[in-house]
Amino acid sequence: MRSIELEAGLIDKAVEERNTLIAKAEARATRILENARQEETRIKSDVDRHLRTIVGSELRAVHDRIVGRANLDGRKMVMEVKMELLDTVFESAREKLEAMAKKGGADYQEVVKKLISEAVEAIGGEDELIVSSNKADNGFLKKTLPELSKELGVSLRLDDKPIDAMGGVIVKNPRGTKVYYNTLEGRLSKVRGSKASEVAEKLGVI
């Protein structure tokens, strides 16, 4: 072997050995630091856990105060929107009823007759009853009541004083001891009280 080749071989071997030494040292140093970081995290977690057992209730109180308030506000906001939707539905129904009453057509007149009939049945046991309605309905009731009286077997008299209502009637006995409110507003309000959850279900907001 020529001396130049011998030299090159020696250099290569030495450089390779050096690189291996450095690479191993780097790997070891990385491992040492990585282990130290894990140990550091463990120590911090341990103390956190320990402190949490000491101040757990205070931390929970902080959490509950802030997150609890957000939940409360959120539920309130959702509830308000649901109420708004129900308001919209009932307002729309009210407008339709009002339009029907104002128009005063045959359909509406039939509704009023049924409202009177329902009131008569609910009061029961009276020979004479007084029917109050708004000014607009008085005209047709004057004509209708005699016939309805025969039909229902009770004397129905129209009150001279009109009531302030969108439509429907108030029926009472002459002494005023039995009164049946059957106005459209009243019925709508009753539906709101008793059927709100069904309406909400229909809207898909339950």
Add this chain to the structure above:
Amino acid sequence: MEMERILSMGSRLQKLLVEAKAEAERMVSEAQKEADEMIDAAKTESNRRRMRAQRGTGLEEMLAEEEKEAVKEAAKVAKDYEKQVGELRKIPAEKMESAVELVLKEALPK
């Protein structure tokens, strides 16, 4: 002459390896020192916090951290509710109409 040159180079290469070994040891030693310092600092800090907590002080940090986390969680909760409200407001007209019909059916006498 040639033999002398080879011997001299051998000596230089030997020196290179000795230096590399020393460098490797220095790297490991520095890493170990850094690791020890890191762990010591964590232990010291942990003991300090433990002592302060036992004396009932130094909890502000934890409470502040908890508050920070809770505020983040609260923001997420609020966002979820806002999304829910947004969905509620998108009720189709047919559903509204159907609900109105139900109300009218109930309000009018049978």
